[in-house]
Amino acid sequence: MxxxxxxxxxxxxxxxxxxxxxxxxxxxxxxxxxxxxxxxxxxxxxxxxxxxxxxxxxxxxxxxxxxxxxxxxxxxxxxxxxxxxxxxxxxxxxxxxxxxxxxxxYWEVLPGAREALQGCGDLGLKMAVISNFDRRLEDILRNCDLDRHFHFVLTSEGAGCSKPDLKIFRKALSHAGVSPQHSAHIGDDYNNDYRAPRQVGMFSFLLQPDSGRLKEQIPPDHVIYSLDQLVPKIQRVMS
Missing domain, CATH: 1.10.150.720 (Haloacid dehalogenase-like hydrolase)
Structure with missing residues (x-):
């Protein structure tokens, strides 16, 4: 892939x-x-x-x-x-x-987030945000010094639709000029961040810090329990 x-x-x-x-x-x-x-x-x-x-x-x-x-x-x-x-x-x-x-x-960066973003960037990946958030998100990312990692930020307010609506993922793919088969999404919500992107043909990873929360049957390679696991899993997907 x-x-x-x-x-x-x-x-x-x-x-x-x-x-x-x-x-x-x-x-x-x-x-x-x-x-x-x-x-x-x-x-x-x-x-x-x-x-x-x-x-x-x-x-x-x-x-x-x-x-x-x-x-x-x-x-x-x-x-x-x-x-x-x-x-x-x-x-x-x-x-x-x-x-x-x-x-x-009022915000703090999760442990391992900066390292994961840097590591994914070092792999040559184009990165973007798809979030059910309002227009303030770009300011928040900038104030937390995360904005520099992203080519663009697509909020549900900006898109006019919210996850798990498949249109928000299609809008992001269109904006990036990348096909779903060459794209992946990561997030912590099963419906919004794991199931929905797969329905448009993307790969997806589910972040679940609490393993006890995982009730759905998901292949182990698709689950990440901490962000430091992300880059090795992406490397395996890409190999």
Missing amino acids: KLRLLTWDVKDTLLRLRIPVGQQYQAEANRRGLQVDPSVLEASFRQVYQSYWRLFPNYGLSQGMTSHQWWLDVVSRTFHLSGVQDKGTVQPLAEKLYQDFCTAK
């Missing part, structure tokens, strides 16, 4: 949150004199996020929303559900959190 293109998921593949969302929201609220339980904020956020993604998928783009407004609504409703009712306080708080998530303040 002549591999020419490697596409990457980002969240929980290359980057992860430094601390849980509830703690991040609590810290910013505390700076404004608000006392909110971080565990309550965490539970509220998960509930609101899941509800909003179901009702207004992919940041509500097809329903006339912007990702900025989508996130402000999610954060505001998270605080409302957690008992903070004052809109005059919550709106600027939501805006501050939205802006801060563009920076490296």
Whole structure:
């Protein structure tokens, strides 16, 4: 197999949150004199996020929303559900959190990610991002000093569709000018990052740091338990 293109998921593949969302929201609220339980904020956020993604998928783009407004609504409703009712306080708080998530303040690079990116680049692979993220992702990657590894970044907001929709992978392949047979994808979600790219004819690797999470029947060569295993597996695929 002549591999020419490697596409990457980002969240929980290359980057992860430094601390849980509830703690991040609590810290910013505390700076404004608000006392909110971080565990309550965490539970509220998960509930609101899941509800909003179901009702207004992919940041509500097809329903006339912007990702900025989508996130402000999610954060505001998270605080409302957690008992903070004052809109005059919550709106600027939501805006501050939205802006801060563009920076490296809340993100950290996963162990082995920089080495894996460098190693894949040394193999001569063109690399890109395919992520269910909003327009802030390019800034985040730049602020975490990862952007230099990628030829392009394709977010679900930019593509107008989100994984596991096969169109987002086809858009990336078209943009790269590479056929699916010469491409591979890596990520941590079975449906989004393993099954979907295979349905368009790409190879794929599933990153599963916790081996106990692996419930699907996947060939062992397709599973990576840490990013330091990636380059040797790619070399075997390419040989």
